Amino acid sequence: MKKAEEILNDVDLQSPKKEEQLFRKGTYCYSAPLKHQNYLGLPNPREWNPADLDWKLPKNWKEIILEGMAKLLKRHRSFRLFLDICVRCGACGDKCHFFLGTGDPNNMPVLRAELIRSVYKRYFTVSGRLFGELVGARELTEDVIKEWFYYFFQCTECRRCSVYCPYGIDTCEITMMVRELLNLVGCNIQWVVEPASNCFRTGNHLGVPPHAMKETFDFALDEIKDLTGLSVEAPINRKGAEILFVAPSADYFANPHWYTFLGYLMLFHEIGLDYTWSTYASEGGNFGLFHSSELMKRLNAKIYAEAKRLGVKWILGGECGHMWRVIHQYMDTMNGPADFLEVPVSPITGTRFEQAKSTKMVHISEFTADLIYNNKLRLDKTRNDRWVVTFHDSCNTARSMGLLEEPRYIIKKVCNNFYEMPENTIREKTFCCGSGAGLGADENLEMRLKGGFPRANAVKYVKEKHGVNMVACMCAIDKASLPQLLDYWVSGVEVCGVHELVGNALLMKGEKVREKNLRGEPLTD
Amino acid sequence: MPKATLGGIEIEIDEDGFIQEPEKWSKEVAEDLAKIEEAYPMGEDHWKVVNYLRDYYLKYEIAPPIRMLVKQTGMDLKKIYQLFPSGPAKGACKVAGLPKPTGCV
Numbered sequence: 001m002k003k004a005e006e007i008l009n010d011v012d013l014q015s016p017k018k019e020e021q022l023f024r025k026g027t028y029c030y031s032a033p034l035k036h037q038n039y040l041g042l043p044n045p046r047e048w049n050p051a052d053l054d055w056k057l058p059k060n061w062k063e064i065i066l067e068g069m070a071k072l073l074k075r076h077r078s079f080r081l082f083l084d085i086c087v088r089c090g091a092c093g094d095k096c097h098f099f100l101g102t103g104d105p106n107n108m109p110v111l112r113a114e115l116i117r118s119v120y121k122r123y124f125t126v127s128g129r130l131f132g133e134l135v136g137a138r139e140l141t142e143d144v145i146k147e148w149f150y151y152f153f154q155c156t157e158c159r160r161c162s163v164y165c166p167y168g169i170d171t172c173e174i175t176m177m178v179r180e181l182l183n184l185v186g187c188n189i190q191w192v193v194e195p196a197s198n199c200f201r202t203g204n205h206l207g208v209p210p211h212a213m214k215e216t217f218d219f220a221l222d223e224i225k226d227l228t229g230l231s232v233e234a235p236i237n238r239k240g241a242e243i244l245f246v247a248p249s250a251d252y253f254a255n256p257h258w259y260t261f262l263g264y265l266m267l268f269h270e271i272g273l274d275y276t277w278s279t280y281a282s283e284g285g286n287f288g289l290f291h292s293s294e295l296m297k298r299l300n301a302k303i304y305a306e307a308k309r310l311g312v313k314w315i316l317g318g319e320c321g322h323m324w325r326v327i328h329q330y331m332d333t334m335n336g337p338a339d340f341l342e343v344p345v346s347p348i349t350g351t352r353f354e355q356a357k358s359t360k361m362v363h364i365s366e367f368t369a370d371l372i373y374n375n376k377l378r379l380d381k382t383r384n385d386r387w388v389v390t391f392h393d394s395c396n397t398a399r400s401m402g403l404l405e406e407p408r409y410i411i412k413k414v415c416n417n418f419y420e421m422p423e424n425t426i427r428e429k430t431f432c433c434g435s436g437a438g439l440g441a442d443e444n445l446e447m448r449l450k451g452g453f454p455r456a457n458a459v460k461y462v463k464e465k466h467g468v469n470m471v472a473c474m475c476a477i478d479k480a481s482l483p484q485l486l487d488y489w490v491s492g493v494e495v496c497g498v499h500e501l502v503g504n505a506l507l508m509k510g511e512k513v514r515e516k517n518l519r520g521e522p523l524t525d
Numbered sequence: 526m527p528k529a530t531l532g533g534i535e536i537e538i539d540e541d542g543f544i545q546e547p548e549k550w551s552k553e554v555a556e557d558l559a560k561i562e563e564a565y566p567m568g569e570d571h572w573k574v575v576n577y578l579r580d581y582y583l584k585y586e587i588a589p590p591i592r593m594l595v596k597q598t599g600m601d602l603k604k605i606y607q608l609f610p611s612g613p614a615k616g617a618c619k620v621a622g623l624p625k626p627t628g629c630v
Contacts, residue, residue: 047526191627195627195628204628205628205629206628208585209585209586212587215585216589216590219590219593223592223596249628250629250630253590254591257629258591258592285629287628320629443541477629479629480629480630
């Protein structure tokens with residue numbers, strides 16, 4: 001791995017990259033394995049390698065792309081609109097974390113979009129057909145496809161740029177369109193396709209089969225018993241439960257997600273929630289979002305199907321980022337209306353979650369904030385005293401659903417020490433972790449560290465100013481990527497979920513004196 | 526798919542050297558993988574981790590959660606990094622012949 005200074009010196013503001021320089025190890029993701037392409041029934045499946053000159057594109061690739069583009073332009077009015085109305089004002093230019101981290105002009109959202117806008121012009125506008133290059137139109141060649149692959153898998157669909165666009169152009173949607181097109185000619189990445197394929201095979205992205213999930217849950221319950229002395233239950237596939245709970249699978253697999261998982265289980269036990277997990281809908285995330293609308297829809301459908309099968313009244317969702325973009329913006333029209341469910345009402349406080357009346361899905365931070373607001377939880381803040389906490393807004397919960405106050409409200413009720421990062425790096429202006437939208441692959445690490453640099457820089461600021469040593473967040477990709485990112489650029493700052501902090505502070509009926517936090521560390525230094 | 530000779534036999538591997546034919550794994554394959562992972566020579570503790578991972582994988586078709594690995598082998602993460610410098614997923618799991626996990630990890 002390169003040293004930090006080398007990565008910073010890499011920033012070259014001078015010249016756009018030539019195609020042949022693009023595919024350098026560390027800066028792109030591997031192609032999807034053939035078996036997973038086949039499992040999902042994706043078009044033009046094959047083994048290929050982005051670093052090779054020959055991408056083995058289907059013979060009629062150009063026709064496929066142009067036909068696909070015509071269809072997308074027809075289906076998504078926003079796509080044509082975004083391509084037509086941009087005036088190149090450049091307000092988005094320095095708002096992209098990948099541009100700030102790489103200095104590559106093609107990572108300015110305006111120029112990233114230009115990579116497809118130029119092709120749109122050539123084939124779908126009169127001026128482009130007539131005047132070609134003079135009006136910024138260009139021919140569709142294999143090099144264009146390679147450039148698309150490189151740069152549109154270098155956008156995390158975080159939508160920070162769209163906050164600053166005076167026209168409200170959503171470059172994320174442009175990225176989504178280009179990824180749909182690349183999919184048509186079989187150009188996909190492993191980190192997106194394999195989790196999606198696993199999700200159909202075992203129920204979740206990680207590929208945890210039901211019996212492994214059960215084993216894992218039993219282990220977690222033992223950990224809670226050691227910690228609190230209490231016997232907690234974690235119902236799975238229980239028909240007739242009031243609520244179905246769906247979380248990202250990394251919560252019950254990876255670190256530091258695991259402690260958030262313990263936090264959920266402890267909270268639900270303490271309030272006596274009538275709920276169930278599911279092995280079929282054992283994934284909140286939806287890597288289909290990073291692939292195509294068809295795949296997103298297929299994956300998302302599992303949640304309602306399972307809610308129906310189990311006969312629950314409504315659905316509670318865990319600390320996941322992009323899951324909430326899918327739920328909040330697409331689920332109701334894609335797979336709804338879920339008229340077999342009821343408008344969610346908290347069985348503990350009686351609060352009716354009006355904002356969730358169409359999807360019937362409530363975010364756990366809304367649920368927990370409501371419990372705290374109604375004094376239903378007994379909390380001991382001092383149990384989180386070893387931490388000086390800041391909050392990283394996950395792109396999707398912040399910008400796609402406006403979940404800005406709830407997590408902060410919870411954190412302030414369970415922690416004594418909380419400090420915000422600078423104003424232009426939080427809330428709707430939050431900086432991405434650099435690994436969203438399926439880019440969290442190891443082979444892409446250098447690019448992820450570059451993309452995550454602005455976020456890390458803001459963490460460094462609050463570490464130096466306030467002694468922050470813990471970044472709380474509500475997204476499994478954040479929990480996976482931030483520890484590595486912060487180790488690299490900042491060091492000495494850990495990462496946790498909001499419900500880990502809740503689990504620490506939660507005073508549970510009949511618990512023994514707690515000496516350790518959920519990580520098994522002493523409560524104070 | 527590239528191939529490598531490990532433990533005297535040819536095995537398909539992925540770009541990062543994870544074996545793709547788990548049924549061909551053997552102690553000799555593990556030792557050759559350990560050489561690549563700078564975890565050679567393999568001592569008692571290496572084998573304890575690898576055997577635990579292997580047994581879990583055969584039973585559950587996936588690696589165990591890191592927390593479980595740490596608790597059930599009685600070795601903390603620091604120790605596991607000492608044994609396998611690339612860590613539990615990229616180092617230990619690779620030597621044990623497990624596939625690389627993908628998703629929000």
